[in-house]
Amino acid sequence: MVSVTSRDSFVHLHVHSEYSMLDGAARVNPLIAAAVEQGMPAVAMTDHGNVFGAFEFWRAATDAGIKPIIGTEAYLTPGTARQDRTRVRWGEGGSSGDDVSGSGAYTHMTLLAETTAGMHNLFRLSSLASIEGYYFKPRMDRDLLSQYGSGLIATTGCPSSEVQTRLRLGQYDQARQAASDFRDIFGPDNFFCEVMDHGLGIERRVMTDLLRLAKELTLPLVATNDLHYVAAEDATSHAALLCVQSGSTLDDPKRFKFDADEFYLKSAAQMRELFRDYPEACDNTLRWGFRSVPGRS
Template identity: 45%
Template sequence: MSFVHLHCHSEYSLLDGANRIDDLIKRAQHYEMPALAITDHGNMHAAWDFQEKARKAGVKPIMGMEAYVAPGDRRTRGRPGPGQKPYYHLVLLARDLVGYKNLVKLSSLGYTEGFYTKPRIDRELLAKYSEGLIVSSACLAGEVAGHLMDDRMDAAREAAAWYAELFKDRYYLEVQAHTSEGQAKLNAKILSLGDELGLPVIATNDAHFLKHEDHDAHDVLLCIGLGKDRNDRDRMKYDDGLYFKPANEIRPFFPGREDLLTNTLAIAESVDVQFAKKYYVPSFPLPPGVETENEYLVRLATDGAKVRYGDPLPAHVQERLDYELGVITKTGYAGYFLITADFIKAARDRGIPVGPGRGSAAGSLVAYATRITDVCPLEFDLLFERFLNPERISMPDVDVDFCFERRGEVIEYVRQKYGKDSVGQIVTFGTLKSRAAVKDVGRTLGFTPSETDALAKLIPNAPNFSLTVKEAIVQVPEVKAFYQNEPRYKQLLDFAISLEGLSRHTGVHAAGVVIAPGPLDEFVPICTQASKGAGGSDDERVIVTQYDMTSLEKAG
């Protein structure tokens, strides 16, 4: 019998998970697992990329999240009372498209309403967005597990019964196949509670790294995240069993309970999330007396062309204008032009410097007529088809340059016009690049800053020539000598090789802004980030999409 991992962390459980998406999918294929879930801590950063890659590989993707659930109201800030925990873990999986949308909503609200050290939700939100979700009780940090470990049997029963009632036939108790302290004792109590309440149980592995031999590298990653020295005896540690196990290594933990594995297959079988390929374009607010965006764009473009070329328009200008407007209105992108022209006009009206236009948009006469660009495409014989081709329709792409000191005012204008909840910036991920990996790993292993700085500087890192740690060991004689002759440095470099390229932290894209045709969290998951580039104070938290720009475009 096979088995499906339903509790699994990718590198987007930042500095806690060390699994790259591609590696997880290949591992699931290798073990002939029909499906795979990704359940990162409080976020869905990996979800879109994961589901796309998994489908191509023939592995059914299960999009999920290990949520942080506040014991009381999510909006309450401050330290919990005596004996209370600040949050509990809970695994949420999207069963269908409704479940995916509710997962998006819950993840987003965790940041926008419940953020206090972690993005937290609560029972109120779970009750409101329960449809289409499959739920399991999570790890040692789960609510049911916490009560059982503290011998609060009535509280454990109450929690399990509440979830089982809310998620009827979609709630599972969870036992885990590893040897963390207290895990075996907890597993026995959970199996007993499952029998008592008639609740199904699933086996999971809480996989944070790929293979057993990756444990030490993951331990270093954990130290980087915690800011701890690896020799610190009091720091948090994971046991070496939290790797991506095959079914034959899960089964011995639960002799005689094959149902714990087959239940994972049944859950995977019930999951079906399909996405329609479409673009979600916001509407432009039309002035009184204008009924459609197409009508308004034709009017603006015609009036603007007359300003540029004179009235009446020369025949060749009229012909090109008619052709372009025909393509734009037919493809449904009139609103895109109106929105773009409007925020560029707003910038100019405020005296904010705006560039003349770059790239393929300069080939559009409509863009020139509406002052999106300031380069005449007819004078320079530029092709409209490079910008918007009726034979191969894709979203138009206008590159706009604003003065970097005042672009925050343009973003704020857009927020005010389309609604703060409909406008967001785009997340980026800082990764452990070669030099950073060397410094971060060295710090946890007790190297001095001068030692790691000296080693890091030996690794080329120029715009036109940079090397990975592995390449530097081969190509840079000084690094090679450290690796071959100094055991301390060899250990540091080996860990740096293992961890290089993993996502380290989130940031805000310098130029990307998203405008949705409604609240952004009805389309994609969002989070919050402190940002200086949003026209506010240093500590202002701005809305940022959880998907990066590539996934956003694919998500429409």
């Protein structure tokens, strides 16, 4: 296994397994096997809005000798209380495609358990999001994160996050305030600026401001690939899965689809080449190699 201190290694921290229903196509055992084959010291599970696969993932990873990092891609209310079902729009009328996800119902955030206590808090958050915050998706809010954020690592998230949505709408001050709020909730060492590059314009449009925000708030960078399937050749199968989700077919030009075929478990070399201008963003993924395995601390 490659040393977790090696600059040639990498840990995938944004991963959607088969438990991201009709969205993730990475089955747990093949995912773990691929990470082990790549010599990666750890791998995360961050399914959409749930932690249903946590035990299966933990067991498969520990049996294979690789560190499991249990997390979720959480849904958050757009600045409102979790019981509030008011849809929110932050932009002008012509910017609907860049506005809050779910027609104004939720944003996204990547959460990862750092410790066993953090993993238990993650389970509490997931349960309360479903019981108290469900509106199209199981939603958390700032109040819940403040109560149960201990032992968790959080990031600025994907293009559907609050920070990136604000940046895309040209609302830098609001994006900076949101990132500052989350840094205060999780702590300066536990909140990261997440950078992605799947060759998509929606990501590249905000990169300059995202890096500026990270510098101003002293947020460490962390590189991720929004993994939805294990191997590059699984892209077509994943597209078919999305058709099942949306009730369409592969022949439908208007079907819901990903605009790239880059959402697989890339090698450390691929990720480091992709983020060659920001090597610390890849180095920081290895920080998880020094942290305890949830369930064993």
